[in-house]
Amino acid sequence: MLNERNPAKSFEIVQQPGRMPANPFTRDNAPTMILAKAKKIPAWKMDSIGLVGKLQDNPVKSNEPTETITLIPMGAARLRISAFPQIGEGADSHDWK
Numbered sequence: 001m002l003n004e005r006n007p008a009k010s011f012e013i014v015q016q017p018g019r020m021p022a023n024p025f026t027r028d029n030a031p032t033m034i035l036a037k038a039k040k041i042p043a044w045k046m047d048s049i050g051l052v053g054k055l056q057d058n059p060v061k062s063n064e065p066t067e068t069i070t071l072i073p074m075g076a077a078r079l080r081i082s083a084f085p086q087i088g089e090g091a092d093s094h095d096w097k
Contacts, residue, residue, distance in 0.1 A: 001037040001066055001087060011036050030072040039087050040064040043096040052081060059088020060096050 003010045012035040021029040039062040046052055074080045085096070 001039065025073075025075045027072060027076055027078075030076040032073065034071040035068055036071060037066050038069045038084070039066055041085060041087075041096050044085070046079075052079070055083055055085055056096060057094070058086040059090070059093045060085045061089070061093045062087050 001010065014033045014035060016031045016033075020031055023029055024031050041060055041062050042064070044053060074082070087093075
């Protein structure tokens with residue numbers, strides 16, 4: 001859920017207090033997190049070998065409620081997503097296939 005006029009307002013950066021952990025590359029030890037608003041796309045699933053399907057054209061419809069998600073650095077994540085689909089509500093939005 002991107003604020004198109006001011007994308008920086010779409011995210012909150014959270015820095016963990018204290019010293020850098022000896023191993024920052026775990027979900028629990030990630031020193032930096034980003035909180036973002038998002039909606040689930042129920043049809044966007046992992047495939048049989050655990051990879052996420054390719055992105056489709058944007059914007060995508062979603063009737064799911066908006067929720068806050070926590071993003072951690074890729075090196076600390078098991079599921080690694082480098083790009084997310086854009087949710088839309090207008091006539092140009094389409095269903096995920």
